[in-house]
Amino acid sequence: MLNYNSNSITSLEGDHIHQLQKNILKKIILPRPLESHKGNFGHILTIGGNENYGGAIIMSSSAAVHGGAGLVSCATDSKNLTALHSIVPEAMFINYNNDVDLINAVKKADVIVIGPGLGENTAALKILKKVVLNTVEKQFIIVDGSAITLISDQQNLKTILANRKTIYTPHQMEWQRLSGIKIAEQSVSKNILKQHELAGTVVLKKYHTTIYHTNTPPSQLKIGGPYMSTGGMGDTLTGIIAAFLGQFHYKNYEQIVDAAVYTHSAISQKLSSSRYVVLPMDIIGELQNFMYKYASQAR
Numbered sequence: 001m002l003n004y005n006s007n008s009i010t011s012l013e014g015d016h017i018h019q020l021q022k023n024i025l026k027k028i029i030l031p032r033p034l035e036s037h038k039g040n041f042g043h044i045l046t047i048g049g050n051e052n053y054g055g056a057i058i059m060s061s062s063a064a065v066h067g068g069a070g071l072v073s074c075a076t077d078s079k080n081l082t083a084l085h086s087i088v089p090e091a092m093f094i095n096y097n098n099d100v101d102l103i104n105a106v107k108k109a110d111v112i113v114i115g116p117g118l119g120e121n122t123a124a125l126k127i128l129k130k131v132v133l134n135t136v137e138k139q140f141i142i143v144d145g146s147a148i149t150l151i152s153d154q155q156n157l158k159t160i161l162a163n164r165k166t167i168y169t170p171h172q173m174e175w176q177r178l179s180g181i182k183i184a185e186q187s188v189s190k191n192i193l194k195q196h197e198l199a200g201t202v203v204l205k206k207y208h209t210t211i212y213h214t215n216t217p218p219s220q221l222k223i224g225g226p227y228m229s230t231g232g233m234g235d236t237l238t239g240i241i242a243a244f245l246g247q248f249h250y251k252n253y254e255q256i257v258d259a260a261v262y263t264h265s266a267i268s269q270k271l272s273s274s275r276y277v278v279l280p281m282d283i284i285g286e287l288q289n290f291m292y293k294y295a296s297q298a299r
């Protein structure tokens with residue numbers, strides 16, 4: 001059973017999908033209450049970045065910090081410590097090979113991002129299992145990159161994640177691995193059925209990214225473009241989604257995810273008016289201004 005009203009799944013193909021508009025931003029990005037502190041804006045734990053892909057988890061962490069997360073901890077390979085602290089000193093470091101520290105960090109987090117640059121070897125799978133097994137129902141878990149590939153054949157982990165507030169953020173090949181649907185056959189109707197099986201939100205990233213929800217019909221971006229095609233762009237998106245989920249308390253969290261995905265592409269589109277390519281770090285640098293603008297309009 002789908003948890004939203006749709007006359008027929010096939011009627012949602014193509015142009016019939018709900019198109020995200022910028023009004024979603026004014027609804028979600030609100031001014032902060034005066035009586036508040038960092039603990040009110042979410043503790044984010046980002047997990048990933050093996051010795052070759054440190055940049056991925058640093059971009060995720062940095063996006064979370066610039067996107068307004070109250071606290072950010074980054075569990076990564078110890079080789080990334082200096083780079084992490086140089087680029088984003090606001091973030092705290094955890095050695096992801098230290099089981100006790102990793103599990104303690106998982107228990108403290110409101111939102112967990114797992115996967116950017118994690119890699120796909122046995123050690124990465126062990127970390128993924130440790131993390132998923134130590135999560136609890138109230139936590140948001142954003143599953144991205146290598147973690148999507150790793151989890152594809154781990155039915156027990158997918159079952160646990162079906163009982164969490166899970167957000168999968170695959171590109172089309174990762175979605176092929178996770179869903180078993182070949183890229184050429186990834187129709188809205190097939191994707192809806194798979195999303196329902198996973199029982200988590202699926203942000204299917206592509207030109208005109210489509211977001212498949214559990215409680216509301218799919219939504220689609222009509223902004224963004226090929227100026228976003230640089231490695232690290234999806235890693236950055238995970239941090240923005242995490243920051244939004246950690247700090248905004250709109251009753252329907254699916255709309256918070258929509259707003260975060262919209263923000264990522266809206267900033268890119270804006271910057272593309274004067275840049276041939278928009279880099280992930282450019283988006284991170286623009287997040288504070290962009291959010292300020294919408295929070296002022298909400299007053």
Ligand SMILES: NC(=O)C1=CN([C@@H]2O[C@H](COP(=O)(O)OP(=O)(O)OC[C@H]3O[C@@H](n4cnc5c(N)ncnc54)[C@H](OP(=O)(O)O)[C@@H]3O)[C@@H](O)[C@H]2O)[C@@H](O)CC1
Nearest residue numbers: 053054055056115116117118119145146171172173231232
């Ligand atoms: N700076 C860093 O540290 C960075 C670290 N990163 C980390 O690397 C890890 C691996 O992630 P990944 O995405 O690079 O590799 P993978 O999952 O094998 O996918 C690539 C394969 O899929 C295919 N493909 C088809 N459709 C596609 C689509 N729409 N979008 C994209 N690909 C599509 C594609 O086809 P082709 O390009 O050959 O046509 C190719 O065969 C992950 O943890 C990530 O976080 C990166 O973020 C980069 C920056």
Ligand SMILES: Nc1ncnc2c1ncn2[C@@H]1O[C@H](COP(=O)(O)OP(=O)(O)O)[C@@H](O)[C@H]1O
Nearest residue numbers: 205206207224225226228229231232233234235
């Ligand atoms: N041509 C395009 N049009 C719109 N968005 C794009 C385009 N190319 C890339 N993107 C966006 O860039 C991001 C790429 O994510 P992903 O492939 O996971 O990157 P990475 O793993 O390198 O960080 C997604 O948000 C995707 O929608």
Ligand SMILES: [Mg+2]
Nearest residue numbers: 145171234235
């Ligand atoms: Mg990716």
